[in-house]
Amino acid sequence: MNFYTAKADTAAERRVAVDDMILTKTMPTAAGSRMLDGYMSLFDAEVITRLENAGYAIAGKTDVGEFAIDLVGETSYHGAGTENGTLLSASAEAIKSGDVPAVVCFDVNGSVCRAAAQNGLVSVKPTYGTVSRYGTIPAACSGETVSVMADSTAKCREILDVLAGHDDKDGTSLSEEQCALVKTAAAKPAAKVAVLTNFCEAVDDAVSAKLDAAKAALTAQGVEICEIADEKIAAARAAWNILMCSELCNNVSRYDGVKYGYRTQNFTNIDELYTNSRTEAFGELLKTAILFGSDNLSTENYMKVYDKALRIRRVVCEAFEELFKAYDAVLLPACSRLAYTEAETKADKYLAFEENQYTAPASITGLPAVTAGSVQLIGSMFSENMLFETAKLLAKEGE
Amino acid sequence: MDRETLRRLELLNQLKLTEEQKEEITAFFDCREKDLAVLNAIDTSQTERQVHVMPIMTVVREDIASQPFTVEELQKGAPDTDQGYWCVPRVVE
Numbered sequence: 423m424n425f426y427t428a429k430a431d432t433a434a435e436r437r438v439a440v441d442d443m444i445l446t447k448t449m450p451t452a453a454g455s456r457m458l459d460g461y462m463s464l465f466d467a468e469v470i471t472r473l474e475n476a477g478y479a480i481a482g483k484t485d486v487g488e489f490a491i492d493l494v495g496e497t498s499y500h501g502a503g504t505e506n507g508t509l510l511s512a513s514a515e516a517i518k519s520g521d522v523p524a525v526v527c528f529d530v531n532g533s534v535c536r537a538a539a540q541n542g543l544v545s546v547k548p549t550y551g552t553v554s555r556y557g558t559i560p561a562a563c564s565g566e567t568v569s570v571m572a573d574s575t576a577k578c579r580e581i582l583d584v585l586a587g588h589d590d591k592d593g594t595s596l597s598e599e600q601c602a603l604v605k606t607a608a609a610k611p612a613a614k615v616a617v618l619t620n621f622c623e624a625v626d627d628a629v630s631a632k633l634d635a636a637k638a639a640l641t642a643q644g645v646e647i648c649e650i651a652d653e654k655i656a657a658a659r660a661a662w663n664i665l666m667c668s669e670l671c672n673n674v675s676r677y678d679g680v681k682y683g684y685r686t687q688n689f690t691n692i693d694e695l696y697t698n699s700r701t702e703a704f705g706e707l708l709k710t711a712i713l714f715g716s717d718n719l720s721t722e723n724y725m726k727v728y729d730k731a732l733r734i735r736r737v738v739c740e741a742f743e744e745l746f747k748a749y750d751a752v753l754l755p756a757c758s759r760l761a762y763t764e765a766e767t768k769a770d771k772y773l774a775f776e777e778n779q780y781t782a783p784a785s786i787t788g789l790p791a792v793t794a795g796s797v798q799l800i801g802s803m804f805s806e807n808m809l810f811e812t813a814k815l816l817a818k819e820g821e
Numbered sequence: 822m823d824r825e826t827l828r829r830l831e832l833l834n835q836l837k838l839t840e841e842q843k844e845e846i847t848a849f850f851d852c853r854e855k856d857l858a859v860l861n862a863i864d865t866s867q868t869e870r871q872v873h874v875m876p877i878m879t880v881v882r883e884d885i886a887s888q889p890f891t892v893e894e895l896q897k898g899a900p901d902t903d904q905g906y907w908c909v910p911r912v913v914e
Binding site: 691772 | 826827830831836838842845846849852856859861863869873874875877889890897899900901909910911912
């Protein structure tokens, strides 16, 4: 785990860390990969500029898994953070240890949501396009989102309010009016929440207990809970894996050992330079994702696989739209268990592509998701305020 | 996933796998068939593809020349440079 401390003189509550997918001019950015080990950006990400302009100090950087596609950071080039065999998230540890009250993270495949759930923290993955991705390391551009993990709902909201806003430098940034909705939309809790039961079947007893506690807390506060099953939303995982890996394959094609990043010492010609640099620098999960994505985009599979996944994205979006006609929010787990062990990830190297079944619905649709009380709430576009207020009910019950 | 296809993907993506990795990745690819079955169970014949989650407008800026970074700055992170050029092995024999 890497954690570079800087500007320690800033008041504790104004100190924020950012994860290693976010470019910083004064600290290295490696995306958890040997390919970018020691890489120094020439500019700051837009979110860094916004934080500093608002009087926050970037206190350090937290390590991530390679290109943030893993469970909680275990594929980092620097090695997995563990305690008694249990995997640790560097961002969650930075908050739990009291170093910072919040970390600005880059959510590509649900690692932020899982880490928050497993560590009893709060996270928000805002509506896609409301926080600038300028200066983040691209992985799966159509669904990745700058997110916030914090020690409380209030802190999470405070930091999101600083980050949200239109940015001309990001082609997917929404208008200022739309971005403002993240801060100004009605701040009242959900009246009706749908629990997606088919997502609750494969979770362990600890997660099941958290779901029961969440349902009880919401019911106690007068929120109507309805249990429903939705097979269309459940298809999000398979479709997201296809889209994420295809986009990732293209995005990491730029790393070739020539203009920046790792270069092998073992080459005699240009092909060997490219191949050996990438082979030596990339980890196993990333290599699998690259090959999978490349195959999805091949002439043989483009229509059968990639095009199908794009159509499923619309199916999932429409399924949510339909749900939000009757419910204000959707409740589902963030992960199948409250801890992952190193042994589990060694036995099943592709566990991240299974566990993302809980986070893929928000990733593939761009909908906002708040994790609190170790469960996840998804709302309609720009409903962050409602999700925060609903999450506060979970916290209240916990106290 | 046959070995010839895997070899082609390796070449396309400038990667070299060990035998153990090839076996693991082949098994992963085989699982995709199950995922495809899940997706194919949903009729999308009348559904349009959705590339972006939100309507995206092409950003057009004024075409104004500028130099935000110098050549020296841009080459700071390069593994090997010489007089403003990136060095690579000989390409033309």
